Amino acid sequence: MSIEVCNLVRLAPGTQQRLLDDVSLKVPDGAFVALVGPSGAGKTTLLRAIAGLDSCNSGSVLLDDRPMTSVKDRAGRMGFVFQNYALFPHVTVARNIAFGLDVQPRAERPSRQLIARRVEELLELMQLQGMGGKHPAKLSGGQRQRVALARALATGPRVLLLDEPFGALDPIVRRSIRTWLRELHDTLGLTTILVTHDQEEALEVADRIVVMQSGRIMQDATPLDLDEQPATEFVMEFLGEAVSFAGEVRHGRMLPDDALVLPFAVPQGVSDGPVVAMLRPYEITIQKPGSEQDVLSIYAAPRGTRNGYRHYTLQLGERIIPFYRPVDETDAQVQGVALDISRSRLFRQGLLCG
């Protein structure tokens, strides 16, 4: 089921502050989209607007090209998982899962046996066999998370909306439930929108990532595009550690302000003028000395190993710069005369320019 958001505007009640500022988004059938951004960027607001939980000042939400005006239109067709799961504490897990079926009008409601069978199926799908009789308070965080998912899926929705679903889980459970969720999405053929502030999580599960900042969509792209062509400095920084060097482009060459950073050729089409070059710590390389007389002014101090990279820090004048090399790179250059940053993306006034 495809979702389309058109020019959504939501003002904070009683003020002119724009929580959602003319947001448009198209999510095709079967896509897994992650909404990422810092706190207060409007991710959850957008998700709640898609679910119809908050009214918007203008704009519309279309589900399979049909406009949705109220929660009632969406009931049973969109599964929503809240950040704190919002399980009903006074009924059992089975009753929680069956809720969406139990409340249907008598004419549409499946028989009691059918509901019980559906609950059993879902418990099995969620790897929660035998938990049906327990109350939510007796479950662990990961189990509650899966009960919330089962409840959202009980009515067979084609769309799944997840609001920071992994926030309260410990790292190990988080990782396993993440992969499992992606599998679930693929097996059930869902269209999923996930809100998270953890960019790594988003990069791992989603096909497409929507970066938001101050109520606006900054970029909507695949993880690869996002890494290669971040639209703004903010996106570049948000998606992982980034190092920036100010400088100037003159005659097709970028001349960094810092004397210890080598100039490099810029792509065609970048006009002359001041720019900011940004790159990831593992994209920096250190220029070897050309002769014996060269002064080794760059030295990388080791700072441990993580995720297959050796971490270093470089002292560059006043600045301390992170610098990573792959662990298996035996002849890692950690001393040299200058920094090579030719793999940088160039930004001018915050926007990508080459």
Added chain:
Amino acid sequence: MGRQIYERCVMTLSRLAFFKAGGSALPGYRLSLTLTLGWTGFFIILPLSTLLVYPWQGGPGAMVSALHDSRMLAALWTSFSCAAIAAACNIPCGLLLAWALARGSLPGHRLADALIDLPLALPTAVSGITLATLYGPHGWLGSLLAEFGVSVSYNKGGIVLALMFVGLPFVVRAVEPVLRNLPQELEEAAHLLGARPWQIFVRIIAAPILPALITGFGLAFARGIGEYGSVIFIAGNQPFKSEIAPLLIVVRLQEFDYPGATAIALVLLCVSLVSLALIGGFRRRFALWSEPV
């Protein structure tokens, strides 16, 4: 034999161990314990025990005949039934008010919030006179109601009305914090799962607020049984018809019939204790239902 006595003494003493400071982090444990016991002893248990003892002074025969007084039985029935009806009527009214206070942000809700407690602060005689003036046969509302053939003064209707007035704050104040603390996401989740508003109320909201409603009912009921000032002006106070038990006590006292007065008080005390205990039991039962076991 001696050993048995010794063991019994040790057991008794170990039960009294809480008198010792017993590793409590609170300073002044003994002082506060003494104060609490002294307070409950002198101000609650001592007066109540005299109440238990006093009616029997004329001998058991006098007590039995006092308890068979049909006027007293009628007054007790009036008191308890009216208090129960009023408390029951206060449940929906109090729930709606608490809902509006907790969820609504209408202009003036702060003022309404302050006004709700007014019946608690107002001298009961003042509220009694006000109600009697309003609902009396010639009062503003009373004359209007009289045109429709409804009379709420000088009968049980008037008593219920007065008791509803004084009991309302108890229900509102018991329910409001619970409603306020109820996570709104539960309702949103139910709404998204397709529940209609009444289903959300019955399935999601009712369970957690039920214990609070029972508490509110119990408090309003207890207040209703003891209420005197606000009722007597509007009740008409006809024996066997609209006379409440507290008033009958006053009547007996004015007749210098002290054993009669205390007999009524004793019955009032016993029935109140039993009903409060019952309500407390109900509340715990429903609290267990609404909370995860």
